Amino acid sequence: MEYNTKGKVLKKAVVWRDLYFYRKSDAIYQLTVDFCHRFLPLYGDRTVDQMVQAARSGKQNIVEGSEDGQTSSEMEIKLLNVARGSLQELRSDYLDYLNTHHLSIWPANNERQQRLRVFCHSHNDFSDYEPLVAKMNDEEMANLLLTLCHQTDKMMCAYLEKLEHRFVTEGGIKERMHAARTGYRQEVDARLRALEAENLQLKARIKELEGLLGEIGKPRKV
The missing domain is CATH 1.20.5 (Single alpha-helices involved in coiled-coils or other helix-helix interfaces)
Structure with missing residues (x-):
C-alpha cells in the first residue's frame, strides 16, 4: 500500500548561480580585486585585505545561505544578512577611499551617475564590466562599485522580505x-x-x- 503526503519537508533548491544579486556580488568581488590591485598598495595596507575579504564574504554567504536554505530557513536568512553586512562594509570602504583621496561621490542627480545606474541595473556579470574598467580612473570605478553595492543590497532586501514572509506562513x-x-x-x-x-x-x-x-x-x- 502506498501513501502520498502533500507536505514537503525540504524546500526546492535555489540555483544561486541564477540569482541576479549573486551575479552582481560576484562582479563586485572581481571588480574589487582589480580596484585594489590598480589603486591601492599591494603591501603594507590592511585596507586591501579588508576590502577583498568583505567582497568575498558578500558572495560566499549568498552561496552558503542558498545551499543551507533547503533545510534551514533561519540559517538562510541569517547568512544572507551576513552577506548584506559585508557589502555594506565594502561600501563604507569605497566611500572612505573617495573622501580621503578628495574625489567626488556622484550624487543621484549627476548625469554620469544616472547613466551608471541604468547600466548597472541591466548588467549583472563581471564580463559586462571587464571591457570598461580598464579605461576607468579610481573615482569612476569607486562610484561604479558603490552603485553595484547599493543595487545588490536593494535586491537582497526584497528577496529577504519574501523569505521572511514564507518563514512566517510556512515555518x-x-x-x-x-x-x-x-x-x-x-x-x-x-x-x-x-x-x-x-x-x-x-x-x-x-x-x-x-x-x-x-x-x-x-x-x-x-
Whole structure:
C-alpha cells in the first residue's frame, strides 16, 4: 500500500548561480580585486585585505545561505544578512577611499551617475564590466562599485522580505516535518476508514447472498 503526503519537508533548491544579486556580488568581488590591485598598495595596507575579504564574504554567504536554505530557513536568512553586512562594509570602504583621496561621490542627480545606474541595473556579470574598467580612473570605478553595492543590497532586501514572509506562513523545517507527519497520519486514517466501510459493505453483501442461497435450498411445496 502506498501513501502520498502533500507536505514537503525540504524546500526546492535555489540555483544561486541564477540569482541576479549573486551575479552582481560576484562582479563586485572581481571588480574589487582589480580596484585594489590598480589603486591601492599591494603591501603594507590592511585596507586591501579588508576590502577583498568583505567582497568575498558578500558572495560566499549568498552561496552558503542558498545551499543551507533547503533545510534551514533561519540559517538562510541569517547568512544572507551576513552577506548584506559585508557589502555594506565594502561600501563604507569605497566611500572612505573617495573622501580621503578628495574625489567626488556622484550624487543621484549627476548625469554620469544616472547613466551608471541604468547600466548597472541591466548588467549583472563581471564580463559586462571587464571591457570598461580598464579605461576607468579610481573615482569612476569607486562610484561604479558603490552603485553595484547599493543595487545588490536593494535586491537582497526584497528577496529577504519574501523569505521572511514564507518563514512566517510556512515555518521552518520542524514545522514542515510536523505538517508532513500530520498529513501522512491523516491520509492513513482516511484510508483505514475507507477500508472499514468497504469491509462492512462486503459483510452485508455476503449475508444477503447467504440468505438467497438458503431460500434456494429449501424444498418447494407441491
